[in-house]
Amino acid sequence: MAHNISHKLKNSFEGALAGGGDPATSPLYVFGPFLKLIVVAGVAQITFGASIWLAVITIAVVSAMYRLVMQWVTDGSGGSGLSEEEFGGWAVKVNAAITFIEYTLTFLVSMAAMVTFIADRLPFLNDPILGISFLTYRKVIAILLSILTGWLVNRGPRMAARTFGPATAGVLILLWVMVISTIVKHGLHLPDFNLQAFRLEYFHITLGGYVRILAVMTGVEVFANLVAAYDGTPAQKSNKAFFSLLIIMGTTAVTMLVVGPVIHEISDPLNEEVSVFTQTMDYLLPSPLPYIGTLIGIAVLMSASAASAQGLQNLSLGLKERRYIPELLGVPNQYEVADKPVWIEVGIVSFCFLLFGTDEETYLALYAAGVFILLSMTGWAVTKRLIRNARKKMDIAHALLIIGTIVAATLTTGATLIIFEERFLEGAWTYLVFIPFIYAGFTYFRSRMGEPPPEMDYLGQLDAAQLAGFGFGQMAVKSKLPALNGNGSMEVSWHPDPVDSKWYEHTAEIKNIAILLDGSKEAAQAIPMTKTVARSIHAGVTILSAVKEPKNSRQRKTHPIVMEERKSYLKKIVNDFAHNGIEAKYVLREGSISEVTKQYIDEDGIDLVITTTRGQSGKPHWLDSGVSRKLVQKIDVPILIVKYRDEGYPPAMNVKNVMVTLDGSIYSERVLPYARLLAKAFEGELLLLSVPAVPEVQDYRAASDVVEKIRHKAENNMRKFLHDIAGLLRKDRLHIKTFVRGSNPARTIVEVSEKEKADLIMLTSRGRGNFDLLFMGSVAEEVVQNTTTPVFMMPVRGKKN
Numbered sequence: 126m127a128h129n130i131s132h133k134l135k136n137s138f139e140g141a142l143a144g145g146g147d148p149a150t151s152p153l154y155v156f157g158p159f160l161k162l163i164v165v166a167g168v169a170q171i172t173f174g175a176s177i178w179l180a181v182i183t184i185a186v187v188s189a190m191y192r193l194v195m196q197w198v199t200d201g202s203g204g205s206g207l208s209e210e211e212f213g214g215w216a217v218k219v220n221a222a223i224t225f226i227e228y229t230l231t232f233l234v235s236m237a238a239m240v241t242f243i244a245d246r247l248p249f250l251n252d253p254i255l256g257i258s259f260l261t262y263r264k265v266i267a268i269l270l271s272i273l274t275g276w277l278v279n280r281g282p283r284m285a286a287r288t289f290g291p292a293t294a295g296v297l298i299l300l301w302v303m304v305i306s307t308i309v310k311h312g313l314h315l316p317d318f319n320l321q322a323f324r325l326e327y328f329h330i331t332l333g334g335y336v337r338i339l340a341v342m343t344g345v346e347v348f349a350n351l352v353a354a355y356d357g358t359p360a361q362k363s364n365k366a367f368f369s370l371l372i373i374m375g376t377t378a379v380t381m382l383v384v385g386p387v388i389h390e391i392s393d394p395l396n397e398e399v400s401v402f403t404q405t406m407d408y409l410l411p412s413p414l415p416y417i418g419t420l421i422g423i424a425v426l427m428s429a430s431a432a433s434a435q436g437l438q439n440l441s442l443g444l445k446e447r448r449y450i451p452e453l454l455g456v457p458n459q460y461e462v463a464d465k466p467v468w469i470e471v472g473i474v475s476f477c478f479l480l481f482g483t484d485e486e487t488y489l490a491l492y493a494a495g496v497f498i499l500l501s502m503t504g505w506a507v508t509k510r511l512i513r514n515a516r517k518k519m520d521i522a523h524a525l526l527i528i529g530t531i532v533a534a535t536l537t538t539g540a541t542l543i544i545f546e547e548r549f550l551e552g553a554w555t556y557l558v559f560i561p562f563i564y565a566g567f568t569y570f571r572s573r574m575g576e577p578p579p580e581m582d583y584l585g586q587l588d589a590a591q592l593a594g595f596g597f598g599q600m601a602v603k604s605k606l607p608a609l610n611g612n613g614s615m616e617v618s619w620h621p622d623p624v625d626s627k628w629y630e631h632t633a634e635i636k637n638i639a640i641l642l643d644g645s646k647e648a649a650q651a652i653p654m655t656k657t658v659a660r661s662i663h664a665g666v667t668i669l670s671a672v673k674e675p676k677n678s679r680q681r682k683t684h685p686i687v688m689e690e691r692k693s694y695l696k697k698i699v700n701d702f703a704h705n706g707i708e709a710k711y712v713l714r715e716g717s718i719s720e721v722t723k724q725y726i727d728e729d730g731i732d733l734v735i736t737t738t739r740g741q742s743g744k745p746h747w748l749d750s751g752v753s754r755k756l757v758q759k760i761d762v763p764i765l766i767v768k769y770r771d772e773g774y775p776p777a778m779n780v781k782n783v784m785v786t787l788d789g790s791i792y793s794e795r796v797l798p799y800a801r802l803l804a805k806a807f808e809g810e811l812l813l814l815s816v817p818a819v820p821e822v823q824d825y826r827a828a829s830d831v832v833e834k835i836r837h838k839a840e841n842n843m844r845k846f847l848h849d850i851a852g853l854l855r856k857d858r859l860h861i862k863t864f865v866r867g868s869n870p871a872r873t874i875v876e877v878s879e880k881e882k883a884d885l886i887m888l889t890s891r892g893r894g895n896f897d898l899l900f901m902g903s904v905a906e907e908v909v910q911n912t913t914t915p916v917f918m919m920p921v922r923g924k925k926n
Contacts, residue, residue: 135356140369142293144351147231147344147429148373149296152380153422154238157401158486159337160394166330173389174316175323176334181378183339183540186533187500188367188374190507193526194349195363197510211506220502221444222563223495226556228440230492231343231433232271232474237485239426240267242419245403259479267483268475274427275471278434281460292425299421300376304383306409315382333547336540340493341377342500345370384409434467441466448574449567457869490548494556497541504534628791629853633798635662635732635763639669639725641718644694647739651767652698654915655735657778658765659707661806667731668698668711671721688713723759731762738909739769760920763799767915781809784883786874788815789846796887796919797850801857803885803917810860813851814877815843816870840865871907878914887917 445455867873
């Protein structure tokens with residue numbers, strides 16, 4: 126069921142609160158590493174002001190650059206969408222790889238800074254536990270709060286919004302109170318811009334301080350992603366988003382220029398017990414405001430950690446829909462959010478805290494490096510777009526814009542190079558390993574799962590706009606979106622694969638059925654369904670059984686007895702089939718049943734294999750990489766899997782309602798000739814089900830009109846597709862019903878089959894290997910696990926499904 130999205134951002138202040146959680150927190154922790162560098166070097170009086178002013182200038186030019194991005198891209202894809210438009214498809218995978226790393230580093234930096242704030246008031250947290258030097262109370266608190274944050278985020282956006290939503294407003298108030306208090310106590314004294322800072326002996330320290338303080342730019346990208354979440358026309362949306370950016374980055378710049386000199390003057394960056402920001406709060410604010418400020422800082426830093434986890438959820442959902450990551454990582458939990466990526470992130474963060482400590486400075490440079498790679502890509506994409514536009518029209522305004530964006534791109538690229546040069550051996554090298562590794566992973570899974578339809582590609586890109594609904598924001602990866610018309614509507618050219626895919630001309634034949642029996646009552650539950658199918662289509666039955674080869678002397682001694690007992694059992698089953706008018710024989714071989722089955726299929730032309738989900742061991746085949754799963758991986762003929770039931774099956778089964786699931790692809794159509802054959806044989810009704818390729822939309826402040834149009838378009842496409850399929854099947858005088866339902870394929874298939882009282886479910890399966898199943902999951906697998914209805918599965922080989 127689709128949820129109606131009715132809560133958009135109405136004004137710039139709402140947008141600032143929605144997206145400003147990360148950039149608003151940066152002044153709380155960037156001054157410590159910055160001041161420590163210049164104080165230890167003994168050049169603070171010379172380089173402090175120059176580094177601050179360089180950072181403020183960068184904020185200004187990058188903000189102006191994003192003004193252009195917001196005007197050009199109003200659908201939520203932001204700078205990364207522009208990067209893909211200008212540089213091609215590789216850009217989205219690079220953006221996604223960096224963003225995945227950045228979300229984890231955001232969690233690390235924010236959580237570490239939060240624990241620093243707590244330890245400022247509770248210094249004993251820095252002490253070791255039971256004298257174990259590497260295990261401090263601070264580390265334990267950081268890990269426990271990380272787990273708590275992950276738990277809250279995985280309970281859905283409403284829980285997270287209620288818990289963390291007001292934090293951004295609190296930190297904005299705190300920063301402006303400190304600005305006002307500074308002016309009241311000290312007057313307005315801006316940092317000196319000392320030109321000596323650019324002399325050769327000081328220049329490296331000036332740039333080092335610049336890149337450390339420039340961490341205040343982290344999170345600025347989110348405002349370009351939030352454009353789609355506002356009310357109004359595209360122009361109004363971009364204006365509101367830009368003013369939201371100005372509220373947050375303006376507050377940050379004012380804090381640096383006004384409060385920064387006081388932090389430099391009164392704080393001791395070498396004090397390991399209390400952070401420089403807490404020292405400044407204690408100095409500027411009357412009691413109890415510093416303690417209230419600490420609580421606000423803790424709340425907003427925890428909200429930034431939660432935002433990164435929430436961003437990772439949406440990134441995972443988006444990448445899953447775009448088929449860049451395993452389906453397993455994007456499966457929603459009971460609260461309709463992808464919880465597995467969050468627990469992976471919490472695990473990585475906890476490991477880093479234990480191994481590398483909870484000092485935010487340890488992770489801050491790495492964090493900033495990834496941010497500036499993304500900002501650099503956006504900067505050069507903007508420059509490329511302006512130069513291309515200038516070919517049509519060049520005037521002074523265009524020339525100035527081009528110069529400004531070149532400056533912005535150069536500054537962010539320079540900052541990136543400085544960070545890598547300074548911190549290469551301290552961890553920056555990891556980007557050179559992780560980005561290609563993640564990029565290769567995206568490429569691998571996309572090639573294995575195939576290209577998604579454009580609707581899915583589009584909805585896989587909405588994570589940033591959705592993030593606005595949480596009350597806090599973070600950078601998000603985006604890609605090129607379908608074009609919007611002048612009236613805001615969207616052109617979508619995708620259609621399901623055409624009905625003239627020739628399936629109708631194919632004739633399915635099932636002349637020889639193999640039923641797999643191992644002498645157990647569990648495997649024998651396949652017998653009633655085998656009788657029903659064989660009698661209806663006049664097929665012969667081969668009762669196939671295997672006994673594993675003996676491996677030791679004890680087994681060799683009992684092996685002949687086991688073989689004789691199995692032969693006796695199989696002869697009884699053959700006689701039972703004969704008594705029911707079904708021609709049958711048995712085949713007993715040594716080896717594993719999956720290998721024996723594949724070998725016999727190749728030898729004797731089996732058309733259908735029937736088995737249960739449990740065998741002699743009593744364990745579920747499908748859940749422990751047993752026979753059922755191995756068969757799907759190895760054979761190319763259909764498999765009918767009968768779900769084991771404690772109460773068993775009646776001696777004769779009646780099949781009247783056959784449900785066929787189709788996703789619009791020619792691969793899913795390969796089951797149709799078999800569906801037609803069985804429906805005729807059973808004289809039953811065919812229920813054609815399609816689950817539109819559109820995920821359920823939560824109550825986010827997203828672009829509801831666009832999302833609903835896509836959903837409506839997808840549903841209409843699938844209705845037309847099923848209508849055409851049904852028309853062809855009715856030529857064979859079959860009774861047909863069509864259903865377009867839901868958004869989660871496996872869950873919808875099970876629910877509709879129960880409601881419509883289906884006696885058989887028919888679908889296709891990719892027949893993936895163990896590695897693919899481990900990471901990608903399978904709709905077919907999930908259906909088998911959750912239904913009691915027999916499942917007819919048509920294995921399909923190929924890259925697409």
